[in-house]
Every structure is written in structure tokens, then in C-alpha cells.
Amino acid sequence: MKSKIFMMIMAMSLTFTVGTVSAAGDLHIYNWGNYTNPEMIEKFEKMHGVKVTLDGYDSNETMLAKVEQGGSGYDIVVPGDYMIAIMVKKGLLERVEPNKMSNFKNVDPKWVDVYWDEGRNYSIPYQWGTTNFTVDSTVYKGDVDTLALLFDPPAELKGRINMLKDMNDVINAGLRYLTYPRCNANKAQLKELNTMLVKAKANWRTMDYSVIEKLTSKDVDLSQSWNGAAMRARKDRPELVYSYPKEGFTGWMDNVAVLKGAPNLENAKLFINFMMTPEAAGMTSNLASYANGILGSEKYMREELTTAPEIVMPAGAPAPEFVPPCAQEVTDLYSKIWTNLNK
Amino acid sequence: MADIATTAPRKIIKGIDLKYQPGFSQITWFCIVVLYAPIAVLVLFSFNENRSVTVWTQFSLDWYAKAWENEGIQHAALVSLEVAFVAMVISTILATMAALVTTRTPPYRGMNIAVAVINQPLMVPEVVTAVATLIFFAIIKQATGISGIGYLIAAHTAFCIPFAYMPIRARLEDMDLSLEQAAADLYAPPFKVFRRVTLPLLMPGILAGAMLAFIVSLDDVIITLFVAGPGETTLPLYILGQIRRGVTPEINAVSTVFLGISVILVTFIFLFGKDKK
Numbered sequence: 001m002k003s004k005i006f007m008m009i010m011a012m013s014l015t016f017t018v019g020t021v022s023a024a025g026d027l028h029i030y031n032w033g034n035y036t037n038p039e040m041i042e043k044f045e046k047m048h049g050v051k052v053t054l055d056g057y058d059s060n061e062t063m064l065a066k067v068e069q070g071g072s073g074y075d076i077v078v079p080g081d082y083m084i085a086i087m088v089k090k091g092l093l094e095r096v097e098p099n100k101m102s103n104f105k106n107v108d109p110k111w112v113d114v115y116w117d118e119g120r121n122y123s124i125p126y127q128w129g130t131t132n133f134t135v136d137s138t139v140y141k142g143d144v145d146t147l148a149l150l151f152d153p154p155a156e157l158k159g160r161i162n163m164l165k166d167m168n169d170v171i172n173a174g175l176r177y178l179t180y181p182r183c184n185a186n187k188a189q190l191k192e193l194n195t196m197l198v199k200a201k202a203n204w205r206t207m208d209y210s211v212i213e214k215l216t217s218k219d220v221d222l223s224q225s226w227n228g229a230a231m232r233a234r235k236d237r238p239e240l241v242y243s244y245p246k247e248g249f250t251g252w253m254d255n256v257a258v259l260k261g262a263p264n265l266e267n268a269k270l271f272i273n274f275m276m277t278p279e280a281a282g283m284t285s286n287l288a289s290y291a292n293g294i295l296g297s298e299k300y301m302r303e304e305l306t307t308a309p310e311i312v313m314p315a316g317a318p319a320p321e322f323v324p325p326c327a328q329e330v331t332d333l334y335s336k337i338w339t340n341l342n343k
Numbered sequence: 344m345a346d347i348a349t350t351a352p353r354k355i356i357k358g359i360d361l362k363y364q365p366g367f368s369q370i371t372w373f374c375i376v377v378l379y380a381p382i383a384v385l386v387l388f389s390f391n392e393n394r395s396v397t398v399w400t401q402f403s404l405d406w407y408a409k410a411w412e413n414e415g416i417q418h419a420a421l422v423s424l425e426v427a428f429v430a431m432v433i434s435t436i437l438a439t440m441a442a443l444v445t446t447r448t449p450p451y452r453g454m455n456i457a458v459a460v461i462n463q464p465l466m467v468p469e470v471v472t473a474v475a476t477l478i479f480f481a482i483i484k485q486a487t488g489i490s491g492i493g494y495l496i497a498a499h500t501a502f503c504i505p506f507a508y509m510p511i512r513a514r515l516e517d518m519d520l521s522l523e524q525a526a527a528d529l530y531a532p533p534f535k536v537f538r539r540v541t542l543p544l545l546m547p548g549i550l551a552g553a554m555l556a557f558i559v560s561l562d563d564v565i566i567t568l569f570v571a572g573p574g575e576t577t578l579p580l581y582i583l584g585q586i587r588r589g590v591t592p593e594i595n596a597v598s599t600v601f602l603g604i605s606v607i608l609v610t611f612i613f614l615f616g617k618d619k620k
Contacts, residue, residue, distance in 0.1 A: 066477070
């Protein structure tokens with residue numbers, strides 16, 4: 001009796017081992033968690049008769065670690081701008097040439113020649129946003145469009161500020177405030193940055209990613225944040241205003257790309273073409289609450305997304321700056337400043 | 344580790360014994376609160392009506408209903424349970440064999456090394472095991488072209504073995520050898536001795552080891568993160584993937600349910616472990 005059960009269990013577990021034999025109608029997507037609209041996936045599945053699996057990662061670096069070795073089994077990934085540049089250099093992406101596909105005309109021309117993929121041979125825009133800060137306009141009534149509020153705050157904001165715990169976001173904001181270039185290796189300028197940051201830290205309350213929770217619980221009155229998070233916080237705290245500092249700010253963009261050695265290459269290409277349709281882009285924006293970069297998607301997006309100041313940049317704001325990854329020696333210097341700041 | 348089950352009851356010496364030092368109970372309570380308060384808050388907010396995880400409005404079971412219907416959570420929970428179950432079965436069988444070999448034989452050269460190898464997942468940092476396993480499986484996948492959930496199950500089985508091994512070995516050392524010797528004296532062949540005498544006596548230890556292996560497999564994050572392939576997201580991975588983009592109280596609800604399962608299983612382990620010899 002016992003050995004019969006034993007045999008059954010062994011047989012069951014062996015069937016699990018055989019697992020997914022690559023069929024013609026599969027697609028394996030590896031995206032950020034909670035970033036893919038399930039209805040959009042269903043639409044794609046019905047349109048092409050493909051079965052889609054969706055898995056989530058929490059950071060670009062985790063995704064890179066998993067796919068670098070090869071054989072991960074994924075077809076589609078959605079890296080950030082700097083990660084695309086890294087992956088292209090490492091030869092991890094398939095050159096699927098979206099610029100030759102039928103829906104390429106929908107891509108907003110200003111996102112075609114970007115530093116991480118000139119002419120769009122490997123990837124297409126997915127969502128993009130800006131990283132700035134948002135502040136309660138009843139607490140601070142002055143002009144919000146300046147980085148001085150982060151580094152030299154007025155009395156009513158001292159001790160009520162949250163910064164993102166992100167080395168690049170904090171250091172780049174500091175460099176812009178001092179009007180120094182990004183990817184800076186100039187030791188004198190970095191020393192000045194270091195002193196300025198340490199002095200400014202006395203006025204910060206916390207350095208934390210959970211921006212929405214901190215703002216809605218009134219823990220802080222000003223927080224560095226991504227534009228989508230600022231918009232969501234504003235729902236619960238309507239006095240918040242998103243700032244577009246005149247000194248400049250960081251833009252980021254997530255892009256859909258195909259992995260080299262993807263088991264379902266043809267389906268992956270179909271998916272890329274599908275993601276360039278205004279309807280798919282609109283559905284993604286509705287879920288993720290960011291701008292997409294595909295023309296004509298506004299009519300599929302929620303009303304608030306087409307009018308929110310966090311999503312639609314006001315006319316006078318400077319263009320967002322997409323900062324390429326810096327050389328190793330610069331990153332090492334930044335790490336020293338960051339470690340010192342976090343002491 | 345072998346000493347755990349065989350220490351004689353200690354005599355309590357007042358004045359030197361730690362339990363009677365002043366401030367001991369206060370420190371204990373402080374530690375318990377610091378460890379468990381976050382979990383209590385997690386469970387509490389799973390019953391919160393609004394979406395925030397910091398501001399309480401009203402009692403509601405909505406999030407449990409939402410979590411129940413969420414396809415991503417359902418699929419992840421099923422994968423977690425499937426992997427944990429199979430890994431538990433295989434690792435318990437292997438751990439039983441390992442425990443018998445390392446206790447019922449006279450010590451041979453290299454036995455300590457064998458025990459160390461069995462316990463390797465406990466001693467090496469998990470991320471090292473995870474990356475090494477990832478690279479190893481990548482080589483195999485590219486050489487043979489076979490993919491599937493078998494890789495994940497194999498990885499889980501490997502690190503579950505020491506967790507199943509410990510309680511079984513402890514139980515074996517507790518057991519009275521004379522019963523097995525008596526059975527052998529009565530002309531029972533070794534396998535019959537095992538099947539009719541050792542195994543029933545060992546059953547509490549095996550069950551405890553199996554449940555421990557199940558829980559450990561269910562909870563694992565780092566190795567699963569690196570080894571899981573497409574469609575093999577387990578529940579902890581699903582939760583981790585949500586963190587960057589904002590966690591809803593559905594996660595609180597799911598976590599509370601899994602916490603409940605773990606508590607029930609650990610209670611069973613505790614009760615079985617206290618079984619009479």
C-alpha cells in the first residue's frame with residue numbers, strides 16, 4: 001500500500017518535470033510587477049490565438065541577473081532606459097527592428113532617436129515619466145518650480161521633506177541645483193555637492209520609496225517622487241502640487257524589448273507590433289497611470305490622465321533629461337557620496 | 344546539533360539562572376513585541392476598508408474576496424503549493440534515508456563531511472546558492488533544451504533536505520535501539536525491521552520534518568527568484584514584484600492566510616514533537 005502511494009507521487013512529480021514544451025502559440029512576458037493590463041493581454045491572446053504567461057520583477061537589476069545567463073525562457077522584457085543601453089551592449093536583446101513594423105508610425109517622433117536605442121532597432125516606448133517632487137500648496141505658498149525647496153527649504157518646510165532613497169535621483173537633483181553637469185567626475189565639484197547634500201540632509205525628515213503613504217498620512221509635506229505616484233497621492237491629498245523645476249529634471253522611460261534566444265520569436269514580434277497600437281498603449285496607461293509615447297492613445301485613456309498636470313507637462317517646463325549610465329569611476333565616486341550621506 | 348534531543352533536564356539554580364534575573368520578562372516582552380507588532384499590523388490592515396496601508400477606516404472583508412478572485416494571486420498560490428508539496432515529499436524521503444545512514448551506522452571516515460554536505464544549504468548564504476543554481480541550470484537548459492517546473496522543484500528539494508533531516512535525526516537518536524535489536528533477534532530481515540518497527544516509531548519525526556520542509560519551501564524567495572522560469576511565479580515572488588508599484592491590501596489578505604497556514608502547521612509539528620517515546 002505504501003509503495004503504491006510512493007509510485008503515484010513519483011509519477012505525478014515526473015509529469016511536472018516534463019512541463020511546458022514550447023508550443024507554437026505561447027508568449028512569455030517578464031515585466032515589472034503590477035504593470036501589465038490583464039485586459040490588454042486578453043485582447044492580444046484573442047487576436048493572435050497565443051497563450052501568454054506573465055511574471056513580475058521588482059527591479060531592472062533582478063531582471064538582468066536572471067536573463068544574463070541565457071535559457072531563462074522569457075521572450076519579452078521591459079527594461080528601463082539605461083538598462084536597454086546596457087543590454088544592447090551585452091548582446092542580450094534581439095534586433096527585431098520595430099522601425100520596420102506596420103504600426104511604427106504611431107510612435108511619437110520625439111521618442112524615436114533616444115540615447116539608449118537610436119532609431120528604435122531593439123525596443124519601443126512602454127511608459128515614461130519624470131522624477132521631481134510634489135509639495136502641499138497650503139503649507140508652502142510660493143513658487144514650487146525650483147530645486148531650492150529640496151536643498152535650501154524655507155522655514156515651514158524644514159523637517160517635513162522626504163527624499164527618494166535612490167542614489168542617482170538625489171545626486172542628479174543636487175548637481176542640477178549647483179548647475180554642474182551630470183555624470184560628473186570633477187572632484188572639486190563633487191566635494192561641493194557632498195557638503196551641500198550633507199547640509200541639506202538636516203532639513204530632510206526621511207529618505208524612503210513609500211512616497212504615497214508618507215504624503216497621504218501627512219508624515220511629510222514635500223516629497224521627491226515619480227509623477228505617477230504624485231498623481232495618486234493627490235487623489236487623497238488634493239492640495240499637492242507637482243513641481244517642474246526650472247533647473248531641470250530626470251525623465252525615465254520603460255521600453256518593451258525582445259530577448260535574444262527567445263523561444264517564441266514570431267509571437268514576440270507580433271506583441272511588439274501590438275504594443276505600438278494606440279489602444280494597447282492607452283490600456284497600459286490606464287493601469288500604470290503614466291504617459292505612453294504612442295500617438296493617438298489619448299482617446300483610450302482615462303479622462304484624468306489626459307488632463308493631470310503630472311502626466312501632461314505644462315508648456316513652460318524644460319524638457320526632461322534622460323541621464324545615460326555613467327562610467328564606472330563616476331559611479332564609484334557617487335557611491336562614496338551616497339554612503340557618506342546615508343551615515 | 345545532535346545534542347538537542349538528548350540533554351538531561353537542567354536543575355534550576357536560583358540567583359544564577361537567567362530566567363530569574365531582574366528585567367528578564369520585560370526584555371522578553373519587548374523582543375516579542377518588536378518581532379510580532381509588524382505582523383500584527385499587517386493582519387489588522389487586511390481587514391481595513393480603504394486602500395491605504397496606514398490609515399484605518401472600517402472593518403471589511405473585501406480584500407479577502409478580491410484576493411480570492413485575483414488570477415495572478417490564484418496562479419501564484421497554486422504554483423507555491425504544488426512546488427512545496429512535491430519538494431516536501433521527495434526531500435523527506437531523501438532526508439529519512441540520510442538520517443538512517445548517519446545515525447544507525449558506526450562512525451566511518453568522512454561521515455562528518457557527509458553531514459556537512461547534507462546541511463550545506465543552511466551554511467552557505469542563500470543568494471550564493473541561488474546564483475550558482477541559476478548558472479548551473481542555464482548550462483543544462485542550453486545543452487538539452489528541456490525546460491519546465493522540474494528545475495524549480497529540484498532546487499527546492501535540495502534546500503529542503505536539511506530542514507527535513509534535522510527533526511528526523513533528532514527523533515532517531517531519541518529512539519530506543521533495543522526495539523530494533525529485539526526484532527532482529529526474532530529473525531526479522533533488515534527491511535522488515537525497518538518497515539514494521541523503525542518506521543512507525545519514526546513517524547512523528549518524519550511528519551515534523553515534512554511539515555518543516557513544506558513551510559520552508561513555501562516561504563522561499565531568493566532561490567525561487569533566480570530559478571523560476573516563465574509561469575512559475577510563486578506567491579512570495581508575486582508579492583515581491585508588487586512592491587515597486589504599490590502594494591494593495593490584497594497582499595495583506597493573502598499574507599494573513601499564509602500566516603494562518605504556517606501557524607497551524609507549526610502547531611502540529613510542536614504537538615507531534617512532544618509525542619511519547
